[in-house]
Amino acid sequence: MNIGIDKIGFYAPAYYLDMTKLAEARGVDANKYTIGLGQDKMAVPPITQDTITMGANAAIKILSKADLESIDLVILGTESGIDQSKAGATTIHHMLGINPRARAIEMKQACYGATAGIQLAKGHVALNPTKKALVIASDISRYGLNSGGEPTQGAGAVAILIAADPKILILENDTSYFTDDILDFWRPNYSDFAFVDGKYSNEQYQRFFEEVYTDYMEKTQRSLDDFAAFTFHIPYSKMGLKALRTIADEEDHATLFKNFKDSTYYNRSVGNIYAGSLYLSLVSLLEKGSLHAGDRIGLFSYGSGAVGEFFSGILQPDYKNALVADHDEMLQKRTALNIKEYEAMFNASLIKDGSHQILDTRNESSDFYLKEVKHHQRIYNK
Structure with missing residues (x-):
């Protein structure tokens, strides 16, 4: 049975900083x-936007x-969850009006959570081929103002529908994964911001890619020439x-590097969205890349702490017709912020004492948004 990505789409907040x-503002060469x-x-x-609203806003774009x-x-894959007990997936499930006879869970392993969700969803559909699974990757990347990680912040969500006989990408069963207990990036419960050892994290990212890519190639007996693109x-x-430069030479594999550049199209304008970053790159590739039906795409997922996985998919005929076409328009409609506005938006916070906070939603145009907090409960516009 062929199982994979039937639909995919993303949502980004309505504001951005150049x-x-x-x-x-930080006295750095641009x-x-x-x-x-x-x-x-x-x-x-x-x-007014959190992991739940962004996830629902991404999903509503693609679901019939x-x-x-x-x-x-x-399944909600996130490391920006809003509750230590209740899964955000239950609220998204309700917001979207999904069949009530469903399971809803939240998964966490840094930026790897959504990939774990996709693999679980594949197994579920294999056992229930007439059913579908919704996997959402939704995160807000925060390191703090004037911090070393500030320029690698971002926010957004990607929604992925997993089904049998998918319209976009069959996910092959060949995969390689690797785990090691390291502290390259983490966020304790008491901190609003992540801690990161940037140089060490970059080294581990490269190490994990080498581990899983090499193992995948050995197990499948495939070569670089079997791939049209890598995300x-x-x-x-x-x-x-x-990472791509460690396995390919630009002069000899021009198409791979052209497709890689195309695969960063939306990421360059949205920033780091943690669990959704790989899949935002996939959306970019699908919409902007030079691809054909039957092409094999390699995907590398990495979540600090750390877990890495390399897997692959085969493009389906007419995959372009299954793509959501308004992502460029959504980004073009965003409002540019100056530094003062950005810092004010960054510093805005929700109450934590159980009192009543009504948010200013006059500028909200999204389908879903947070409108108030009362008795320790977030109340959303549905």
């Missing part, structure tokens, strides 16, 4: 961000009424480029 403005990191813009979430009835598994977990686009 990286040249951030560089100017090339350090735009060339050194490979980032042009950074999505900035207002206080028939999908809502067929889905019986909802990577991209906290910033230059990171994936460095």
Whole structure:
């Protein structure tokens, strides 16, 4: 049975900061961000958007009424969860009006959580081939103002529908995964911001890619020439480029590097969305890349702490017709922030004492948003 990605779409908040403005404010050469990191813009979430609303906003773009009835598994992959007990997937399930006879769970392993969700969803559909699974990757990347990680922040969500006989990408069963207990990036419960050892994390990212890519190739007896494109977990686009350069030469594999550049199209304008970064890159590749039906795409997923996985998929005939076509329009409609506005939006916070907080939602145009907090409960517009 062929199982894989039937539909895919993403949502980004309605505000962004140009990286040249951030560089100017921080006294840094703009090339350090735009060339050194490979980032042009950074999505900035207002206080009315969180992992739940962004996930629901991404999913509503791609789901039909028939999908809502067929889905019986909802998985939210995130490291920006809003509750230590209740899965955000239950709220997204309710917001979207999905069939109530469904499972709903939240998965966490840094930026790897959504990939774990996809693999679980594949197994579920294999046992229930008439059903579908919704996997959502939704995160807000925060390191703090004036921090070393500030230019690699971002926010957004990717929604992925997993089904039998998928319209976009069959996910092959060949896969390789690797785990090691390291502290390259982590966020304790008491901290609003992540801690990261940047140089060490980059080294581990490359190590994990080498581990899983080499193992995959040995197990499958495939070669570089069997792939039309590679997509990577991209906290910033230059990171994936460095990994690709370890296995391919630009002069000899021009198409691979052209497709890689195309695969960073949306990432460069949205920034780091943790669990969704790999799949935002996949959306970019599907919409902007030079691909054909039957092409094999390699995917590298990495979650600090750490877990890495390399797997692959085969493009389906007419995959373009199954893609959502309004992503460029969504980004073009965003509002540019100046530094003062960005810092004010970054510092805005929800109450934590159980009192009543009504949020200003006059500028909200999204389908779902947070409108108030009362008795320790977030109340959403549905």
